[in-house]
Amino acid sequence: MTRAGQYRTVIALVLPTLVAMPTLVFARGPTPDGAAIYAGQCLACHGANGAGTMPGVPDFTGSSGVLRKSGYVLLSSLIDGVQRPEAAATVPALGGNPALTPADMRAVLNFL
Ligand code: HEC
Numbered sequence: 001m002t003r004a005g006q007y008r009t010v011i012a013l014v015l016p017t018l019v020a021m022p023t024l025v026f027a028r029g030p031t032p033d034g035a036a037i038y039a040g041q042c043l044a045c046h047g048a049n050g051a052g053t054m055p056g057v058p059d060f061t062g063s064s065g066v067l068r069k070s071g072y073v074l075l076s077s078l079i080d081g082v083q084r085p086e087a088a089a090t091v092p093a094l095g096g097n098p099a100l101t102p103a104d105m106r107a108v109l110n111f112l
Contacts, residue, residue, distance in 0.1 A: 032104040034111025041095035042108065050112065056088030060112060067112055078105040 038046075047053045050060035058066040067074070079102050081093035094100040095108075 032101075032107035034107035034109070037095070037100065037104050037108045038111055041097050041100065045089070045091070054089065071109065074109055075102070075105060078109065 045053055045057050046060065047057075051062070052059050060067055077091060079094065081091055083090035094105065
């Protein structure tokens, strides 16, 4: 094989890899949209402004300070669900939608 032929072979092998690279790197799917998840999954109980729509739901806007808890506590509340003995109602695991993922919960927390 001539030197030019060797170069051509190398380019033919390397080029498709380079072209495919962005797809491989970004193939993990789009970043979850926290606002959309909130609207679809949380709004019914927490309300459009986060004040809560029924007794037992914490008011995110008031001085209750719920959202000042550590991100770790809040994230595990959302992934596993939580019903404290003193609370009248429960926040369901994954907002009640098993199709959602922990990454979705992180996105919605960032949105809050
Ligand atoms: C069925 C009604 C309901 C739905 C749906 C719901 N929540 Fe809740 N949420 C609650 C209630 C009730 C509590 C208080 C639970 C407790 O303290 O025992 C709560 C608590 C919380 C807390 C505080 C957790 C803590 O550790 O104190 C956060 C943050 C939260 N919800 C966010 C969300 C998000 C985000 C969604 C959507 C993915 C969601 N909730 C869906 C009713 C709901």
